[in-house]
Amino acid sequence: MTTYDCDVLVVGGGIVGLSTAYALTREAPGTRVTVLEKENGPARHQTGRNSGVIHSGIYYKPGSLKARFAVRGAAEMVEFCARHGIPHEVTGKLIVATERAELPRLHALVQRGRENGIPVRELGPPQIAAYEPEVRGLAAIHVGTTGVCDYGAVAARLAELSGAEVRYGAEVVHIDRRPSLGVAVRLADGTVLRARALVNCAGLHCDRVARLAGDDPGVRIVPFRGEYYELARPGLVKGLVYPVPDPAFPFLGVHLTRGVDGTVHVGPNAVPAAAREGYDWRTVRPRELAGTLAWPGSWRIARRHWRYGAGELHRSWSKRAFTDAVRRLLPSVREADLRPAPAGVRAQAVLRDGTLVDDFLIRSAPRTIHVLNAPSPAATASLPIGREVARRALAALPRP
Structure with missing residues (x-):
């Protein structure tokens, strides 16, 4: 008879993995859950390296997982932070059109927001100035349900509340799955753990x-580094200010975000990373880079979007060019106002044909659930994502 160390092993101690552990122990009390995180603490990558925005869900296709989970998750995240004393604020945000060509896309966002049940207010230049005196634009929309919080603190609290055993410094190097028996995982230190099911x-x-x-996941994670600056004159920005995004890309453009600590982050600039944890140009991991370059989808992205990518690279190498991009929204900003801030890396799933996976992607296999695409707004949506993954994981457990 097989002896199990736990019922469910969760690989990954970011906010999605910890939310899944939290949901598992609430949906099925008594379920033994172990979380394996290769770093020495939670939320060391995507969760802890972003601008901390609680997204409203306005950008996402009605009916998609992103739309449903972000709208629901934003309200739940605010309630969770309030209940547990985690720094947060519902600030609202402006999405600003600075050119006439952007006005149709702005109006489309108004319609999409209303389809997703999000309160949206349309603004002209005087109303923009009332919210953000230093910001200039032809028109804007105000989204009242957007906010900011400390996602690292949320992840740490989920770890505490889950009741799961969370093992740090636990890197998975081998998995042996046998549908009739369960899953055995070997860690880098040689430890072997056995479970009835595994969540990736x-x-x-x-x-x-x-x-x-x-x-076979059918996708490859292609890492994109998000490069940020911090505003030396944070008084120039009162809240959150975004440009009108290009719907062809999953990135929202260079925006202005006042965090819970009062600092204002400017960015991100999105460029390919030479490592999955490549937080600067100096970090190159040849094996990971070779894997990215060997994936046909990477080259198809490059051919399809080279103009957009060239602009992002130019802003990465030229602070002046980055400043010019910011001035579209904030004309009074100067190059000296921008101080380098820590970068993040987006785990973007890409199909073989070069399609950027647009929605959350969760796949089931025998005894295993894989979360294969969960970049922004996954932190916002982490509580409903966790419940969905937990539901699938519990269904994967063999019946007694």
Whole structure:
């Protein structure tokens, strides 16, 4: 008879993995859950390296997982932070059109927001100035349900509340899955753990973990670094200010975000990273880079979007060009006002044909659930995502 160390092993100690552990122990009290995180603490990558925005869900296709989970998750995240004393604020945000060509896209966002049940107010230049005196634009919309919080603190609290055993410094190097018996995982230190089911929430490494389990994820994680600056004159910005996004890309453009600590982040600039944890140009991991370059989808992205990518690269190498991009929204900003801030890396799933996976992607396999695409707004939506993944994981457990 097989002896199990736990019922469910969760690989990944970011906010999605910890939310899944939290949901598992609430949906099925008594379920034994172990979380494996290769770093020495929670939320060291995507969760802890973003601008901390609680997204409203206005950008996402009605009926998609992103739309449903972000709208629901935003309200739940605010309530969770309030209940547990985690710094947060519902600030609202402006999405500003600075050119006439952007006005049709802005009006489309108004319609999409209303379809998603999000309160949206249309503004002209005088109303923009009333919210943000230093911001200039032809028109804008105000989204009242957007806010900010400390996602690192949320992840740490979820770890405490879950009742799960959370093992840090626990890197998974081998997975042996036998549908009739369960899953055995070997860690880098040689420890072997056995469970009835496994949940893959490994973020930047989720496709690799899927392959370790013997599954073809059908996607490759292509890392994009988000480069930020901090505003030396934070008084120039009162809240959150975004440009009108290009619907062809999953990135929202260079925006202005006042965080819970009062600092204002400017960015991100989105450029390809030479490592999955490549937080600067100096970090190159040849094996990971080779894997990205070997994926046909990477080259198809490059051919399809080279003009957009060239602009992002130019702003990465030229602070002056980055400042010019910011001036579209904030004309009074100067190059000296921008101080380098820590970067993040987006784990973007890409199909073989070069399609950027637009929605959250969760796949089931025998005894295993893989979360294969969960970039922004996954932190916002983490509580409903966790419940969905937990539901699938519990269904994967063998019946007694």
